[in-house]
Amino acid sequence: MLIRCFSGRWLLLALLVLALSGCAFLRSSFVQPEVALANIRLGTSEGLYQQLYIDLMVTNPGRQSLALAGLHYRLRLEGRELVKGTSWEPFNVGPGETVRYTVPAGFSLLSGLGFVRDLLNNPRDQIRYELEATLEPDSYFLRPLEVRKTDFIQLTPAR
DSSP: OHHHHHHHHHHHHHHHHHHHHHHHHHHHTOOOOEEEEEEEEEEEEETTEEEEEEEEEEEOOSSSOEEEEEEEEEEEETTEEEEEEEEOOOEEEOTTOEEEEEEEEEEEGGGGHHHHHHHHHSOOSEEEEEEEEEEEESSTTSOOEEEEEEEEEEOSOOO
Protein backbone atom coordinates (compact mmCIF):
# COMPACT_ATOMS: atom_id res chain seq x y z
CA MET A 1 0.00 0.00 0.00
CA LEU A 2 2.80 2.41 0.94
CA ILE A 3 4.70 1.61 -2.29
CA ARG A 4 1.56 2.13 -4.37
CA CYS A 5 0.86 5.57 -2.80
CA PHE A 6 4.51 6.58 -3.08
CA SER A 7 4.74 5.66 -6.80
CA GLY A 8 1.45 7.47 -7.51
CA ARG A 9 2.87 10.69 -6.11
CA TRP A 10 6.02 10.33 -8.21
CA LEU A 11 3.92 9.68 -11.30
CA LEU A 12 1.83 12.78 -10.61
CA LEU A 13 4.97 14.87 -10.02
CA ALA A 14 6.55 13.56 -13.24
CA LEU A 15 3.40 14.40 -15.24
CA LEU A 16 3.30 17.90 -13.75
CA VAL A 17 6.97 18.55 -14.63
CA LEU A 18 6.40 17.21 -18.16
CA ALA A 19 3.34 19.42 -18.65
CA LEU A 20 5.14 22.55 -17.41
CA SER A 21 8.19 21.90 -19.59
CA GLY A 22 5.89 21.34 -22.58
CA CYS A 23 4.20 24.71 -21.98
CA ALA A 24 7.59 26.41 -21.69
CA PHE A 25 8.72 24.80 -24.95
CA LEU A 26 5.58 25.96 -26.79
CA ARG A 27 5.86 29.48 -25.39
CA SER A 28 9.54 29.81 -26.37
CA SER A 29 8.67 29.31 -30.06
CA PHE A 30 6.07 32.10 -29.96
CA VAL A 31 6.97 35.23 -31.92
CA GLN A 32 5.44 38.54 -30.79
CA PRO A 33 3.05 40.09 -33.35
CA GLU A 34 3.62 43.63 -34.62
CA VAL A 35 1.14 46.49 -34.96
CA ALA A 36 1.71 49.61 -37.06
CA LEU A 37 -0.37 52.65 -37.91
CA ALA A 38 -1.34 52.58 -41.61
CA ASN A 39 -3.81 55.43 -41.95
CA ILE A 40 -6.11 57.83 -40.11
CA ARG A 41 -9.27 58.70 -42.02
CA LEU A 42 -11.87 61.30 -41.13
CA GLY A 43 -15.43 60.11 -40.70
CA THR A 44 -18.54 62.10 -39.98
CA SER A 45 -18.58 65.02 -37.60
CA GLU A 46 -21.31 66.32 -35.37
CA GLY A 47 -20.71 69.65 -33.72
CA LEU A 48 -17.30 69.47 -32.08
CA TYR A 49 -17.18 65.68 -32.16
CA GLN A 50 -15.14 64.10 -34.97
CA GLN A 51 -15.32 60.44 -35.97
CA LEU A 52 -12.04 58.84 -37.10
CA TYR A 53 -11.19 55.50 -38.65
CA ILE A 54 -7.77 54.23 -37.67
CA ASP A 55 -6.26 51.59 -39.94
CA LEU A 56 -3.82 49.33 -38.15
CA MET A 57 -1.61 46.72 -39.79
CA VAL A 58 -1.27 43.62 -37.61
CA THR A 59 1.59 41.32 -38.62
CA ASN A 60 2.02 37.75 -37.40
CA PRO A 61 5.65 36.71 -37.95
CA GLY A 62 5.01 33.37 -36.22
CA ARG A 63 4.27 29.93 -37.64
CA GLN A 64 0.83 29.49 -36.06
CA SER A 65 -2.34 31.35 -36.92
CA LEU A 66 -3.26 34.08 -34.45
CA ALA A 67 -6.96 34.24 -33.56
CA LEU A 68 -7.83 37.50 -31.81
CA ALA A 69 -11.04 38.49 -30.05
CA GLY A 70 -10.27 42.21 -30.32
CA LEU A 71 -7.88 44.86 -29.10
CA HIS A 72 -7.42 47.88 -26.86
CA TYR A 73 -5.49 50.80 -28.32
CA ARG A 74 -4.09 54.21 -27.48
CA LEU A 75 -2.71 56.64 -30.07
CA ARG A 76 -0.59 59.67 -29.21
CA LEU A 77 0.65 62.36 -31.61
CA GLU A 78 3.69 64.34 -30.47
CA GLY A 79 3.17 62.99 -26.95
CA ARG A 80 -0.48 64.13 -26.76
CA GLU A 81 -3.19 61.52 -26.52
CA LEU A 82 -5.40 61.65 -29.59
CA VAL A 83 -7.68 58.66 -29.04
CA LYS A 84 -7.98 55.45 -27.08
CA GLY A 85 -10.54 52.72 -27.14
CA THR A 86 -11.45 49.09 -27.54
CA SER A 87 -12.72 47.08 -30.47
CA TRP A 88 -14.23 43.64 -29.95
CA GLU A 89 -14.44 42.71 -33.63
CA PRO A 90 -12.71 39.29 -33.86
CA PHE A 91 -10.11 38.68 -36.55
CA ASN A 92 -7.45 36.15 -37.58
CA VAL A 93 -3.90 36.70 -38.76
CA GLY A 94 -2.41 33.70 -40.54
CA PRO A 95 1.22 32.66 -40.18
CA GLY A 96 3.50 35.19 -41.87
CA GLU A 97 0.55 37.40 -42.84
CA THR A 98 -0.34 41.05 -42.33
CA VAL A 99 -3.98 42.06 -41.88
CA ARG A 100 -5.52 45.54 -42.00
CA TYR A 101 -7.76 46.10 -38.97
CA THR A 102 -9.84 49.27 -38.82
CA VAL A 103 -11.00 50.65 -35.49
CA PRO A 104 -13.51 53.48 -35.19
CA ALA A 105 -12.56 56.26 -32.81
CA GLY A 106 -13.97 59.60 -31.90
CA PHE A 107 -12.71 62.66 -30.14
CA SER A 108 -13.72 66.17 -29.27
CA LEU A 109 -12.15 68.82 -31.49
CA LEU A 110 -11.67 70.98 -28.38
CA SER A 111 -9.25 68.42 -26.95
CA GLY A 112 -7.12 68.70 -30.11
CA LEU A 113 -6.89 72.50 -30.21
CA GLY A 114 -3.56 72.60 -28.36
CA PHE A 115 -2.05 70.12 -30.81
CA VAL A 116 -3.33 72.05 -33.85
CA ARG A 117 -2.07 75.36 -32.39
CA ASP A 118 1.35 73.81 -31.78
CA LEU A 119 1.44 72.41 -35.31
CA LEU A 120 0.50 75.79 -36.84
CA ASN A 121 3.08 77.67 -34.73
CA ASN A 122 5.84 75.13 -35.41
CA PRO A 123 5.27 73.60 -38.87
CA ARG A 124 7.13 70.35 -39.52
CA ASP A 125 7.48 67.68 -42.18
CA GLN A 126 6.60 64.80 -39.90
CA ILE A 127 4.72 64.03 -36.70
CA ARG A 128 5.85 61.49 -34.13
CA TYR A 129 3.23 58.94 -33.13
CA GLU A 130 3.09 56.37 -30.37
CA LEU A 131 0.76 53.43 -30.69
CA GLU A 132 0.04 51.07 -27.81
CA ALA A 133 -2.13 48.05 -28.48
CA THR A 134 -3.17 45.12 -26.35
CA LEU A 135 -4.23 42.20 -28.52
CA GLU A 136 -6.80 39.96 -26.85
CA PRO A 137 -6.39 36.30 -27.91
CA ASP A 138 -9.51 34.33 -28.72
CA SER A 139 -8.58 31.76 -26.07
CA TYR A 140 -8.87 31.69 -22.30
CA PHE A 141 -5.49 29.94 -22.04
CA LEU A 142 -3.43 32.73 -23.61
CA ARG A 143 -2.68 36.04 -21.97
CA PRO A 144 -3.12 39.41 -23.77
CA LEU A 145 -0.23 40.55 -25.98
CA GLU A 146 1.10 44.06 -25.44
CA VAL A 147 2.59 45.79 -28.48
CA ARG A 148 4.14 49.28 -28.73
CA LYS A 149 5.22 51.14 -31.82
CA THR A 150 6.78 54.58 -32.18
CA ASP A 151 7.34 56.07 -35.63
CA PHE A 152 6.72 59.16 -37.74
CA ILE A 153 3.91 60.23 -40.08
CA GLN A 154 5.09 62.20 -43.10
CA LEU A 155 3.08 65.41 -43.60
CA THR A 156 4.71 66.42 -46.88
CA PRO A 157 5.04 64.26 -49.98
CA ALA A 158 8.34 62.38 -50.27
CA ARG A 159 10.72 63.89 -52.83
